[in-house]
Amino acid sequence: MDNVSITVIRRLPKYYRYLEELIEKGITRISSQELSNITGFTASQIRQDLNNFGGFGQQGYGYNVEDLYRELGKILGLDHRFNSVIVGAGNLGQAIADYKGFEDAGFKVVSIFDRNPKVIGLQIRDIEIRDVELMADYIKENNVEIGIITVPKESAQEVADAYVKAGIKGIWNFAPTDINVPEEIVVEDVRLNESLFILSYFLKNKV
Numbered sequence: 001m002d003n004v005s006i007t008v009i010r011r012l013p014k015y016y017r018y019l020e021e022l023i024e025k026g027i028t029r030i031s032s033q034e035l036s037n038i039t040g041f042t043a044s045q046i047r048q049d050l051n052n053f054g055g056f057g058q059q060g061y062g063y064n065v066e067d068l069y070r071e072l073g074k075i076l077g078l079d080h081r082f083n084s085v086i087v088g089a090g091n092l093g094q095a096i097a098d099y100k101g102f103e104d105a106g107f108k109v110v111s112i113f114d115r116n117p118k119v120i121g122l123q124i125r126d127i128e129i130r131d132v133e134l135m136a137d138y139i140k141e142n143n144v145e146i147g148i149i150t151v152p153k154e155s156a157q158e159v160a161d162a163y164v165k166a167g168i169k170g171i172w173n174f175a176p177t178d179i180n181v182p183e184e185i186v187v188e189d190v191r192l193n194e195s196l197f198i199l200s201y202f203l204k205n206k207v
Helices: 006-024 032-041 043-051 065-075 091-098 100-104 132-141 151-164 192-204
Strands: 082-087 106-116 127-131 144-149 170-173 186-189
Touching: 006 032, 006 043, 006 065, 032 043, 043 132, 065 091, 082 132, 082 151, 091 106, 106 132, 106 144, 127 132, 132 144, 132 151, 132 192, 144 151
Parallel strands: 082 106, 082 144, 106 127, 144 170, 170 186
Antiparallel strands: none
């Protein structure tokens, strides 16, 4: 699967989300054309995407919705539980910690870290905000694999370096800046402002 393009990988969560909705509606099977009508991708593209991982469909039958949903979950790693921590207990960090949907999907935020003494000791749901000086030991002792960055861009690289040193395997970076990490560390950047700029572009060009 190493040769699967990132473009295909980025479509998988959308398939997964729509399949979940189909299950909730009691739909047990679906054709690639019907899935195309829902997702906006062509039926041919859907078949090509899924064939990268084995196909899963049957000619004349289509896809078993629950089976495909389960297999895509495995491909996306959602059958694995990931312990995560957040550095940055501001509004964004607290909002992420407070969102139960991440935990339901297997991504459990086990602690938040900050250097502001005014927030240290507080809890978001049952998640304690701890002094960032305790982070490295906490990560090693609690099998934490994902580090989330919600600090200002000036501090993002410092946090990334601390994560790498502590043994983090993946970083979810919300800071509006690029971070430099070793090649083996997986980084997913979330650019909220860039997404808004794209929305602005399309709105402007509809006028």
